[in-house]
Amino acid sequence: MGKRTAMAFVGAALWLAGAWGALAGDEVCRTCHQAEHAAWSLSDHARAMAAASEASVLGDFSGVTVSHHGASATFRRSGDGFEVSISEGGDAETYPVAYTFGHAPLQQYLVETERGKYQVLPFAWDSRPAADGGQHWFPNYPAENVVPGDRLHWKAPLQNWNGMCADCHSTGLTRRYDPSADRFATHYDSVNVSCSSCHAGAARHAEARLKGGAEDGWKDDLMAYLRQDGGFVRAEGEATAHWSGKAPRLRPEIEVCASCHSLRAPLTDGIDPGEKFLDQFLPSLLDDPLYFPDGQIREEVYVWGSFLQSRMYGAGVSCLDCHDSHSMKLKVQGNGLCTQCHASDIFDTPDHHHHTPTAKGSQCVDCHMPARTYMVVDPRRDHSFKVPRPDMAARTGSPDPCTTCHLDRKPAWAAEVIARWFPERTPRDSYAVTIHQARQGDPAAREGLARLIGDDNQPEIVRATALSLVPQVADPALVRLAIGALSGDKPLMRIGAVRGLAMLPVADRQPYVAPLLDDPLRAIRVEAARSLLDAPEIDLTRRALTELMAADEGSSWRGEGRVNLARHYLVRHDYDVMEAEYRQALTIDPGFAPARINLAEFMRQTGRQGESHALLVAAAGGPGPVDPEIRHALGLSFVRQGNLATALGHLKAATDAAPRNARYAYVYLVALNSSGATVLGQLKEAIAAHPYDENLLRFGLSAAMKAGDKAYARDMTDRLRVINPAGSQRP
Structure with a gap:
């Protein structure tokens, strides 16, 4: 596929379950729920993960060797087990295969690389039938050469199952990450996705029944949903069914499913199906x-x-x-699934x-x-x-x-x-145009964003997204809408509103966002806490702030978590610990550019210019592609040293590698202009690519006036008036 975000990242570290974990497992449930267990046993959930065995391993371990960009792996049997030998230009390392991960249309395999830390192999097995193109090994990233130090390398944190995907492929899983030792002691109750993953209180229910209790008082929202008095009905002649019934449609299973079937950041260690989704995750x-x-x-x-x-x-x-x-x-298979609710004589026809x-x-x-x-x-x-x-x-x-x-x-x-x-x-208005315009920074999006934010008929997540885009095209009216949404009854919109106010200086947004530090939902408290972490006189002992730090500690097995922790110590003025967190980020996740850039900037600001520059130079000399953020930072470092010629090479490389980044283009052209080159032509190209970037437009105005290009100068002036008519974005 070629996209660095297109592959899911997997891996695991697991300890044996205790007695209560076994009690919550599927075998106990099967005693009373045989039909349900039989259906579950054929599901993807049942085969989400398994110990490597003859029954679970689908791949060819007959000694076959596969290679990709200089890396190779040989898959073979080892007694009753399975092993893989991996070579990346040096001596091969051999690992026993501990677990299978998934089963269709592909299967991946987990090996222990350090104590308690399991990683996904760089090759996966295509388990589809041969007639469909399957039954072979393939590299996880077929279009890329992933070398050690790259964030996508198979030993890197993003390929670690403990942190990335463990909680969604086993039941009752807790990561148990120790930031000080950089070690996992991960625990699960069941190796796969079993009954307790969805049914809250299943273990207590099973325990009571095993002790002979006729009724244990167990209340499971999913069971209540399945037994509710109501359903979808479609009257004769009606095109689409509607809900009818005495009981309200609770739909608790959507939150349960969302715990895994959503892109989200965990706020707690492990998943509890009895807790609200937004008390456990920030989506x-x-x-x-x-x-x-x-x-x-x-x-x-x-x-x-x-x-x-x-x-x-x-x-x-x-x-x-x-x-x-x-x-x-x-x-139901085929169109019959849809015609449960949508009339087949209307919709399932060539007409x-x-x-x-x-x-x-x-x-x-x-x-x-x-x-x-x-x-x-x-x-x-x-x-x-x-x-x-x-x-x-x-x-x-x-x-x-x-x-x-x-x-x-x-x-x-x-x-x-x-x-x-x-x-x-008549096609209804699509919010696609407004979202697209806002992403580009187009002032024409302002009216559309205002409509989306205020339209109760639009999905909440769309309105929340519109709020989060306010900084892209902000004017005082949109800022006021974001402030109003902070106190609304829609939680996703409160999250979007906090993000929408990020454009304001922290002291200005603090009075509006601070009440959300006591929001009923943890996700919103954490979002507010991150927004106000460096606010004046913020009380770092408040629940929301401690919840934020706990979440950052829980994710500190990867670079993002360590950088977030460093910010906590920055606001505490504990600079030694802050620097230690940056250095640990580079140790565990060397490809995470923000950690290196932030550490280099801290060094520069504390008079360690030589160390700062050397840190960036080292990152640019690796075997793989250099992150454009590193190129840009290194270019600026050479500018400060007075080495403009070398700086221009790095700044241009950053611009070429990240053409959507307007700041890279602006800084490169400013530096190029400082070298004495004529830049108006290239500046016009950059403005054509980034027509709403205020820095580029102001530079374009200055360059046009200097060159005597009055028409282009007027064009720049007109655009600037549209982008920032009031000269200020405060409410």
Whole structure:
């Protein structure tokens, strides 16, 4: 695939479960729930992870060797077990295979590289049938040469299962990471995703029943949901079903499923299905580059953020309306799944889909749930159930399912065809244009963002995303909307509003954000605490601040967590510990550029210019590609040394490697101008690529005036007035 974010990262470190873990396991539940257990035993959950054995290992371990960019692996049997020998240009290292991870359409394998730390191998087994292209080993990143020190290297933290994915592939898992020793003591109750992963209190229930209790008072929200008095009904002649029933539609399973089927940052160690999702995780919104501007999935985001956008979610549809609660398989195959609620004589006909029945394009999912492939061979379907909008593709860069299938056609063709098929339909306004404009910093997005934020008919996650984009195109009116959303009753919007106020100086936003330090939900308390960590006279002992630090400590097995911890010590003026955290980040995650850049800047500000420069030079001399952040920082360091010629090389390399970064372009052109070169031509190209960047526009105005280009100077002046008409963004 070639994208550095396209592969899921896996690995694990596990200790044996105790007696209560066994009690919560599936075997105890099977005693009374045999049908449910039989369905579960065939599910992906049951095969999420297993000890490596004849029964669980699917790959070819007959001594086969596979290679990729100088790295090779030999897979062989070792007695009753399995092992792999890996060479990366030197002597081979041999590891016993400890666990299998997943089973279809691929299977990965975990090995212990240090005590208690398990990593995923750099090659995976394609478990699809040979007729479908499977039954072979393949590199996790086929388009890239991943060398030691790269963040995607198989021994790096991002390939560590303890931190990245452990809690979602085993039951009752706690990472138990010790930041001081950089060691995991991870524990699970069941090796796979078992009953207690979804059913809160299952262990207590089982214990009471095993002791002969007729009724243990167990209350499980999922069971309450399944037994509720109500359902979807569709009257004769009605196109789409609606909810009808006495009991409210609680949909607790969406939060339970979201614990794993969402892109989120953990706030606690382990998952409790009885606790609220936002008390355990801080989810991503519809951020770039995770989602396309229209909300379609782009990177691997695990369903929840996609589904929350859908009209089905708004109507009360939940995961278990389509998926069996134990096998997780679709309840009905093909279009029959959709026609449970949508009339087949209206929607499952050529008059609607305009394709030959049974051919590609006639299935509902072809148009309304387009798939993207992750992990090389694993297609995942978009769950936002959007109506195809090829008219939006050219305007926003979002894909459309028509031209994804008809590769020889353009979106304009597809838009014309759909307009001809459905002449009576007027396409509703799409928020894709507003989101796209805001991401570009286009002031034209202001009105659209205001509409999205205030529109109760739009999905909450879309409105929250609009709030988070306020800094991109901010004006006082949008800032006031963000302030108003802080006290609203929609939690995702409160998260988006905190992010939207990040543009204000911390002292200015503190009075508005501070009340959220006592929000009922941990995710919002933590978001507010991070926003105010360096606020004047902030009480670092408040619950929200201690929760934030605990979350950062829990993620400090990777560079991001260590850098976040360093910020805690910065505001405490404990500079020795802060520097130690930066250095530890470089030890455990050497490819994480912000840790090196922050440490170099701290050194520079404390009079250690030589150490600072050497730290950046060392990063630029590695065997793999150099992060553009490092190139940019090193260029600035050479500027400070007066070595402009060398600086220009690094600054240009950063600009070329990250063409979407307007600041890199601005700094490079300023440096180039300082060398005496004429830059107006290149500046015009940069402004064309970044038409709303205020720094570039001001530089363009200055350069145009110096060159006597009055027309371009007027153009720059007009653009600047539009971008910042008031000269201030405070409310």
